[in-house]
Amino acid sequence: MAGRYRDGVPVVELRGAVALLGNFPALAGVDLTVESGEVVLLRGPNGAGKTTLLRLCAGLVRPESGSVEVLGHDLVRERRSVRRRVALLGHATGLYDDLTVNQNVRFWARAAGLSAVEATERTASALLRMGLSERLLGQPVHTLSAGQRRRASLAALVVRRPGLWLLDEPHAGLDQSGRDVVDGLVGDAVAAGATVLVSSHELERVAGLGPRVVTISGGVVVDDTGPAVGGGSRV
Amino acid sequence: MTHLGYLIAGWGISLVVLGGYALRLVRRGRSLSAEVPEDRRRWLESPGTDRD
């Protein structure tokens, strides 16, 4: 079962969070609260700070100031322990070009601490769920298309059954069937009690995933349609 | 005075290099001080304070 977080305590709580990209203040004071089981759509132009926000929640970026709490971990004090329970899909695939799809996903499963048997079993089911044909599994990743690579990297995250999903523009470069797979993945995650943050600079692509839309611009949250109780998206 | 040439070279190079380095430091200090008027005093802070 996915890490169903204790009710009441929000999965993500940012208060005045500031984070830098080099010397540039990508996040200039973000306030955001996400409850367990929610699907939050992050909207905003390029350079608004969406990617940095996701990386901040994943514990990969050092908060300059403000408070950052994810899954009960205070990321200002210690950033490594939360990572194991979080899945971050970035623009890069996180796959080794020279290894096959199977070898890659299986490595990430074992790296997440699964036993050999568990890893094999979950790798197979994850790759099936991502709609990758049998023929591709034995091929080295560098022979795959961008869309196939995206599905393989998603599979490498599915095997970890994380409590929090952070998807950075997951639909970019995917065909319609690819997009259906991603939407299905979000559905599975919510069904398993996980929390999902999805970012995209085109709202219509993610609109169907969930009611709550948070708009980010200039490194701060400029609009938030509020938790599920709020109305439809306000575009 | 034997080896005078070597002595002048040795002492000369050392003093010139140290002098040049000191000059560079003072000049860099001066240009940086201009950029940061109000924080300047904090360089004498005791080592323990945690400013992070």
Next chain:
Amino acid sequence: MSEVRRFLGDAGLVAARDLRIEFRSRVVVGQVVPFALLVLVLFGFALDADHRTLRMFASGLFWVAVLLSALLAVHRSAALELSDGTLDALRMSGLPPAALFLGKATAVFVQLMLLEVVLLGGLLVLYGVQVVDPMLLLVSGLLAGVAVAAAGTLYGALASGLGVRETLLPILLLPVLAPVLIGATRAFDDALGSVAVDGWAWTGLLAVAALIATVVGALAHGVLIED
């Protein structure tokens, strides 16, 4: 006890991955080992190749060739993590950094051993050396290999963690390996009978260097790959 077994398992997992990548891509076997042999040949040209001088300098030339080749192997190992966001994925995976270090260092070590064996063949054939003390040769070759692999992986991690240009790797790594170069050369001088010196004492120094490099590398790895 299971904690240690788990840790070694993680290290083995990373080592197996790096070696599998090498097996499939053949970068070290196909490019670095030929480079090492080429260095031996270039030394031959440079020292106008009469057997007596080559035999006298054989161990020094051998280890300079190993060090230069190690730079390429370490750079390749570090570049793996810069390729496509895999460093972030490794940080997210929860693998203990020390296990990550031991795994990558082991993979580099295995490649260096292969390199040393091939280069030794080059010495025997091209330079016509005779091995007087094979055990000393083996032990010092192994220990020096551990020291080079460990120190190399440490600085490789630093380069990939900061994403700095790889031209920084030689200036950081080679001065630290000066004692290893001296020790290994001296040990091989004794093993090849070219200089009357106590090779086993030098092997002791190599062991100390290998131990320090491995311990410091493992402890520092977490710091090095975090930016």
Next chain:
Amino acid sequence: MTGLDETPGTTGSRGSRLLGCVALASLGVLGVLAFVLTGPDVRIHPTTGEEFGQFDAVRMLYLHVPMAILMYASFLLCAVASVGVLVKRTPWWDVMAHSTAEIGTVLCGLVLVTGSIWGRPVWNTWWEWGDVRLMTTLVLFLLFAGYLALRSTTSDPRRQERQAAVVALVAVLDIPLVNRSVAWWENRTLHQRSTLEELKIEDLTLFTLMFGFLTFGLVVWWLTLQRFRVGWLERAAIDHAVGSAIAERRSETSAVELDAAIGVPGDPAGEESP
């Protein structure tokens, strides 16, 4: 000139200027001691009776030996500060580590130069591979040249505080290994006993050496103080720039909030790239 302790616009302070003057004065006195008051090193050979020794070259030691000792002191300070960086994440230690490393490397270069110049007449070679101290100093110079190369790869020191600390600690850890390997290694070439023991130490030579150490101690202290302040100002300048960038980014956004609030779709004031 306000009565303030710091003159605005420079890293100078009353304390540092006093220190600077004292250092310069003692340098002058050292010069007189080293070149005028002390005599050359001339010894009579017990059997052949002819003169031998370093003659006036010995005057170089009043410069070379103090700088060598202070070089090691600087690198040791750098190691301590690097441990401080790894243990406590305060910027003070990082600025101290960087400052002492830079000054240590300058001193190291000068020790190599003066050592080589001094070696030319005494050992009639510019470089004596057999001398343990010279060789150790050379490798030490290369180690910290690497450290400074790493430091110069980025303008923002905060991004690589801990990595640089690891490099400094590995360099310092490597010194005993280098020293031992060079010492064992050079027993194949001629062995050079430490020049200090050879020297016939009468009181004035010893006094000049000690005074030299004191003088260069003051010089290095002044340099470290200035370099620390420059390092601190660099960080303060970056913090200042980041602070104003954050403020500017926030003010720029409030204009956007109005647009978002009244439902104006599309991108705010143009695309910013990070």
